[in-house]
Amino acid sequence: MTYLPININLTDAEILIIGGGNVALHKVEGLERFTQNIRVVSPELHPGLLKREWIKWEEKIYDSEDLKGAFLVFAATNHRQVNEQVRNDAQKHRCLVNVVDAPSTGDFISPAIFSEGDMTVAVSSGGKNVHAAVKWRNDIRDLAEKGLIKWIPENKDKEKTL
Numbered sequence: 001m002t003y004l005p006i007n008i009n010l011t012d013a014e015i016l017i018i019g020g021g022n023v024a025l026h027k028v029e030g031l032e033r034f035t036q037n038i039r040v041v042s043p044e045l046h047p048g049l050l051k052r053e054w055i056k057w058e059e060k061i062y063d064s065e066d067l068k069g070a071f072l073v074f075a076a077t078n079h080r081q082v083n084e085q086v087r088n089d090a091q092k093h094r095c096l097v098n099v100v101d102a103p104s105t106g107d108f109i110s111p112a113i114f115s116e117g118d119m120t121v122a123v124s125s126g127g128k129n130v131h132a133a134v135k136w137r138n139d140i141r142d143l144a145e146k147g148l149i150k151w152i153p154e155n156k157d158k159e160k161t162l
């Protein structure tokens with residue numbers, strides 16, 4: 001499996017998460033730095049999600065109509081068959097899907113991210129070793145925090161630092 005890293009423009013793009021448990025919370029923690037246009041479809045919602053009042057929560061079980069208007073979809077329920085159904089429906093609706101219990105069956109996976117100002121580093125092992133990806137990200141973050149990676153402050157300095 002190979003994955004292409006790209007930076008996606010999320011203006012007007014809705015993110016949909018099916019399932020509102022631990023993994024959904026974990027996904028929101030990663031996403032909220034980039035967008036708060038997030039809808040969750042789930043009969044229950046983790047307290048950590050409930051306290052984020054900006055989340056659009058639809059208190060129900062999933063059906064394929066829920067995908068209308070979504071750009072990226074996370075199939076994050078604890079039922080394999082439901083996640084599989086979301087994956088199949090998303091392909092019909094032409095939205096990109098991440099399947100949390102079967103990542104290689106989906107369209108994308110989530111990298112380990114470090115951001116500072118305009119700069120973002122996203123590390124992936126291609127789904128092979130999430131712990132290694134997290135370690136690389138942490139090592140890069142440590143270097144930045146120690147000042148060992150120099151961020152480019154302004155355009156005028158670009159030529160010198162590239």
Ligand SMILES: C[C@@]1(CC(=O)O)c2cc3[nH]c(cc4nc(cc5[nH]c(cc(n2)[C@H]1CCC(=O)O)[C@@](C)(CC(=O)O)[C@@H]5CCC(=O)O)C(CC(=O)O)=C4CCC(=O)O)c(CCC(=O)O)c3CC(=O)O
Nearest residue numbers: 030098103109110111112113124125126127128129130133
């Ligand atoms: C394929 C992928 C999912 C996808 O995107 O589809 C995937 C899969 C799996 N994760 C597992 C476990 C955990 N993952 C985390 C955390 C993160 N996982 C993330 C990404 C990805 N994880 C994708 C591949 C990325 C790549 O390419 O390398 C991060 C980077 C980004 C994000 O999820 O947003 C985020 C870092 C958050 C941060 O620090 O920023 C934690 C810790 C925690 O939850 O706090 C645990 C519990 C560990 C424990 O309990 O020890 C397991 C179980 C097997 C195992 O434990 O080894 C699998 C399944 C498997 O590996 O088969």
Ligand SMILES: NC(=O)C1=CN([C@@H]2O[C@H](COP(=O)(O)OP(=O)(O)OC[C@H]3O[C@@H](n4cnc5c(N)ncnc54)[C@H](O)[C@@H]3O)[C@@H](O)[C@H]2O)C=CC1
Nearest residue numbers: 019020021022023041042043044061062077078082100101
């Ligand atoms: N990709 C990853 O990083 C990881 C994936 N997992 C997998 O993710 C899955 C979910 O785990 P957790 O979030 O911990 O489970 P959880 O039990 O905390 O949450 C599941 C959520 O799905 C909801 N749900 C169940 N049926 C539904 C339906 N038909 N429609 C809509 N929502 C529905 C529940 O109400 C609940 O909110 C598990 O299969 C687990 O193995 C676990 C750890 C890491």
